[in-house]
Amino acid sequence: MTAPATTRAADFIRTIVAEDLRTNKWGGRVVTRFPPEPNGYLHIGHAKSICLNFGIAEEFGGACHLRFDDTNPSKEDTEYIESIQEDVRWLGFDWGENLFYASDYFDRLYAYAVQLIKKGKAYVCDLSQEEIREYRGTLTEPGRESPYRGRSVEENLDLFERMRAGEFPDGSRVLRAKIDMASGNLNMRDPVLYRILRAKHHRTGDKWCIYPMYDYTHCLSDSIEGVTHSICTMEFEDHRPLYDWVLDELGVYHPQQIEFARLNLTHTVLSKRRLLELVEGGHVTGWDDPRMPTLSGLRRRGYPPEAIRRFCERIGVAKRDSMVDIALLEHILREDLNRRVPRVMGVLRPLRVVIENYPEDRIEEMECVNNPEDPAMGVRKVPFSREIYIEREDFREEPPRKFYRLAPGREVRLRYAYFIKCVDVVKDDKTGEVIELRCTYDPETRGGDAPDGRKVKATLHWVSAPRAVEAEVRLYDHLFAQPNPNEATDEKGFKACLNPNSLAVLTSCRLEPSLREARPGSRFQFERQGYFCVDSRDSRPGALVFNRTVTLRDTWARVQKAQKKQG
């Protein structure tokens, strides 16, 4: 076995794995698994589990299986199987030959059930669903034994065989484990092992009309695959005694189940049910809406998989409930994008500027650095002309305190171009809205430096008006206005705190011409604005659509906020 490849701090699970390796508990093997049910799209909470399971396998020289927990055909679909595989691969993990389906074990699972019956540890129960619930008792009162609990092995065998043969209607009987109806752990009160369910399975078709339950299937699947560490979330801690019971009664290979706390993130929800509600309620455009915390949503939003992986490393793994500030995710995102993404100029809300002393027909190619963080990314030429666009918010007719940008009579630098000074403001006669700025430039400042050493307080991005590319830009913000939507008390529930401003569509943005051929999925930093990527679904050549992945840190915005607060 190889030693851990990275020097990351060992969380309690890695500590267990390392210790097991040291004591040779599993014969030097490390086998984990990521076991999604194919009934929805993966989200960033799943990424935590994927990174944990595949990460441990990688670090300790083991293997991680991708296993679909497909025991409930009424909810599952191949659409999800495909998206899940795509997402895991996109994150950068490889299960190699280890792609499994719990449904592949149905025959063996059935045989094991027969074994349990023969051992007197399982019985066919005719109680209705409601009756089973009543017999189960409550959290504080013990349950009562089913009147069918004492059936003979022969009768159970016969009945179970006939359940499989389709002799009984859906829901009429179940196979139950015979454990302890008085257990303080509800999961041990004769849990259901098999139910009759006539549903076409996406893989086994109509072969079965009985399907095994999670608790029975999961432990045996782990056992069959030789998993060493079966890592799951905390809510399954109560199920561990049952996991152990099944394997012990059957006397088969017995992996160790270990639980960790699932991820919670501020300003979003991470439950398949709620995510599905957002999709079906039309609150988002789909599972891959860039505002969704799904991996497909984050991908479309422009998140690189490396950023998500890095995030999963940094949040750690522990057992306590936690709520990670989405600001941490965004910080790691910027950290990643800052290093790798080329800079570009794009004006989101254009304001026309005419440089009066600049020749009418002249177009100059200004040399711009592609990424100051990485000189190897080189330079590019960006055309400059008499008419340009700047950002509307970079001009204030009456500049407030600490506003360094353009204002009447004030001089600023146009990035990589010239110093310009605002000499006049043109307004719409009727509305009074500023529609154009008249400026002059200083030819001596070409490239952005003044030979006389004079300084300006601000540098603005700009785009040549005649050479600009028009594009649509979608600005995204947090899906939920409040940090924890799950705490919403409104009768509309978590949806009551959906952020009404989570999406703003800007249609006549002007971008530098180098962006004309930008490919779907490619990422850029629009200088002074944020990181953007070409939408992979709606963007077309000639009709580009960009998604804002995340804004840049904005000190000015914070200054304004503070000023506003002070009054």
Place this chain on the structure above:
RNA sequence: UGGGGUGUCGACAAGCGGUAAGUCACAGGACUUUGGCUCCUGCAUUCGGAGGUUCGAAUCCUCCCACCCCAGCCA
């Protein structure tokens, strides 16, 4: 009132009997042709609470408190 689990800075999270890492956030400052990046500085005399053991406790013991999960023929 049953069973299981968890409590260390606003948020994550190290620490495992020798005197509270780190990261995000936040607040200052330096630098700056992105109000970006980077860099400095500050930010828990205290570890859910109360007792106890010990020369010494976030770490060990006792009691208490708070929060989370469990009553699907879902996973």
